[in-house]
Amino acid sequence: MYEAHFGLKALPFSLTPDTEYFFSYADHQEALNVLLVALRMGEGFIKITGEVGTGKTLICRKLLNTLADEGMVTAYIPNPYLTPSALRHSLAEELGVDYPMNIGSHRALQRINKRLMTLKAEGRQVILLLDEAQALPEETLEAIRLLTNLETEKSKLLQVVLFGQPELDDHLERPSIRQLKQRITFTYAIHPLNTEGCRGYVQHRTRVAGHQGDALFKDKALDWLCKGSRGIPRLINILAHKSMLAAYGEGKSKVEKGHVRRAIDDTEGAAYRQRGVARLYQSLFRRQAVVAVRSRG
Incomplete structure (x- = not known):
């Protein structure tokens, strides 16, 4: 919509977790480093937590790409609200195991174990990544623990990374799954960006999207955006996108404080939000109408 107006090749603040836009901010990069070090050491269980919108899924996708480049075998399950049987079936599919739904759990584990042993013999490491792990039912968490029992005398056949909201920590405090908690050897908590990180994040994404020259967001606009x-990266993306829409609607080449304030007023969950609905899109609609008239002329 506004790409040409701002000299962009793509929308810079899409909510899709595109690894091209991964921002190597200290907290996010450290989380990725912890994951890579722990996995290369062969650790069985690793846990990454963070509030909604702090970038866990993007880190997970970045990790997947890195592991693929290193020749590791990965099984990614984005929605783990599954029964134990469905989880085993999803894992089997990811590993290319022929797994009819009507076989029992013992035979299913045998088939998975055979495949893991084959991959181990080939010198390939297998990693299961579970996003939104706070949604895992207790019986499924226990099934995951049992999967990590599959091992040789010297190493695990399957490593597991749990990505989840802070509620995951609460679930792991339950006495009934204390055995799983004891197996988590590495953990990292992702935090929101500070002001410097927020500014760098915005500038990074606009540059990746093709913007050149002076900063697209004025200093006071960035202050209000932060x-x-x-x-929170997801909220940054939403507010930045709406701010750019407002600036485009007025024909402005830079995003100003007023545009961000209107975006804040228009967004649920944003801090400093005023009551009432901001007229964010009125100038945008006027701009589109002018463009349409000119094109017809």
């Missing part, structure tokens, strides 16, 4: 988003 305040309104509380440093």
